[in-house]
Amino acid sequence: MVTLELSGVGATPRAGIGTVVWHRGTTDLPEPPDPKTVDVDEQLAAFEAARERAREQLADERERARERVGDDEAEIFDAHRAFVDDPEITGGVEAAIENGLPAPHAVRQAFEDPIARLEGLEGSTAERADDLRDVRDRLLRILTGGDRTDLGDLPEGSILLAERLAPSDTARLDPDAVAGFATVFGGRTSHAAIFARSLGIPAVVGVGDELAQVGEGREVLVDGDDGVVVVDPDDAARERLGGAATAVTRDRVATTDGRAVEVAANVGTLAELDGAVEQGADGIGLFRTEFLFLDRDSPPDEDEQYDAYVEAASAFPGDRVVVRTLDVGGDKPIPYVDAPGETNPFLGERGIRRSLGPDADLFETQLRALLRAAAAVDELSVMFPLVARVEELDAALSRVEAVAEELADEGVDRAIPELGVMIETPGSAFVAEELAARAEFLSIGTNDLAQYVMAASRENARVADLHDPLHPPVLRAIRRTVEAGHEGDAWVGMCGEMAGDPDLTELLVGLGLDELSMSAVTVPDVKARVAECDAENARELAERALSATTRDEVLSILEE
Incomplete structure (x- = not known):
């Protein structure tokens, strides 16, 4: 049988082989009555x-x-x-x-x-x-009483094919049963692709109409790294594509000339901890605490938060776990928090601005839980989101000291954890020297940093080409932050989407990042790329990229 190869958009850096199961999601209706x-x-x-x-x-x-x-x-x-x-x-x-x-x-x-x-x-x-x-x-x-295919109960080794997969479809897939999926339509930013990365399922989207000709029961290989679907793969195809999934290593990695780089995972729920451990993450570089506050009528109390932070840190004994304090506002409202509508919420009251203002009580409760957790486990770190001014960091540090004193007066075990700042605004990048003198680490959030440096909303498709961290102004803000952090004896990490792109690992090593944190599924690939890098060559690559004046020039340099 002749092997057929179809190209699409790779969504997950993994490959899988299995048997085709088609999902037809539309509901047919008869002709309407009189x-x-x-x-x-x-x-x-x-x-x-x-x-x-x-x-x-x-x-x-x-x-x-x-x-x-x-x-x-x-x-x-x-x-x-x-x-x-x-x-x-x-x-x-x-x-x-x-x-x-x-x-x-x-x-x-x-x-x-x-x-x-x-x-x-x-x-x-x-x-x-x-x-x-x-x-x-x-x-x-x-309305019609139609049946819905139970995508959560597919046979083991299934390759799911569909014209489209809706978010509610993809979220039901069992990664242990589904060897991969491919769709006729869709792009890398579709929710099906995003869910596939979160679940670690090999996926290729946007393959086109040719995919519709692949029949039920055929054997198919889905390579989400190269964006290829191979129908009836022969031995050569299996050999060429079967190794697309990078081996997991739980050891820490360094460049070929000995420079260590920490490769950690971003997590949003406690349920994601196991996946991060399985992928060999060197701890957690971004633990989003918003999940504790959502989908409920009242905020979590101190003990509930304490238990969550201890559980997260206990999953990585001896490794650093960085907890971000509550980051709401913008596109992350909480129903029981009084947050009036704003013309542009991304430029409004969010992150540390709320914690030091209308959400001060929530912030204090969270700090109490974090300081108690820091006394119970090792290597717990805390960082403050959306800092734009030195005064904001000073105020946050003062609150930490005050909470520590309150706990001491109550006779409660507490410890002040390693404290850091997220660099997400041009303001914080410009005062990174002063922030590094006060904090122990800086963590660059490239999603928001690109949004604010380029004045391009993440939610506006009309300016999507501007929302790219490879634009020279964003790269230079990253370099400035790294240099300022190191001059102030602070380590510098990155927890935005940029950190999880293996094609950019050498550039980030060259820019001097000490830590990279990402979706757990990309940890093995980034670790492998770090181990292949020569730090000196990476620095030369970064210098060339920083000298570029346009994004296209940066891309050309990276492609070379």
């Missing part, structure tokens, strides 16, 4: 009941996704709940019903224009059309 026979009130009631049921399902699926893949990924279900209540869509459905369409047909019609508009855009915004399809299909299944 409008005169439609009971309008009955259909309106059915639509309203379907919306309520959809809200319940989405709440349940958000919680499951949060436990499996983390809060950032699970937030997509909040957007889906908003679509269920979107006035444009609900108004369109109700108008169609009043004109004589049954509720299922009205739903299908009302979603057509919004989906088409999103598909007409470019970049990640176009991929949001899949979210609308997911909501549409959910409502149709509820």
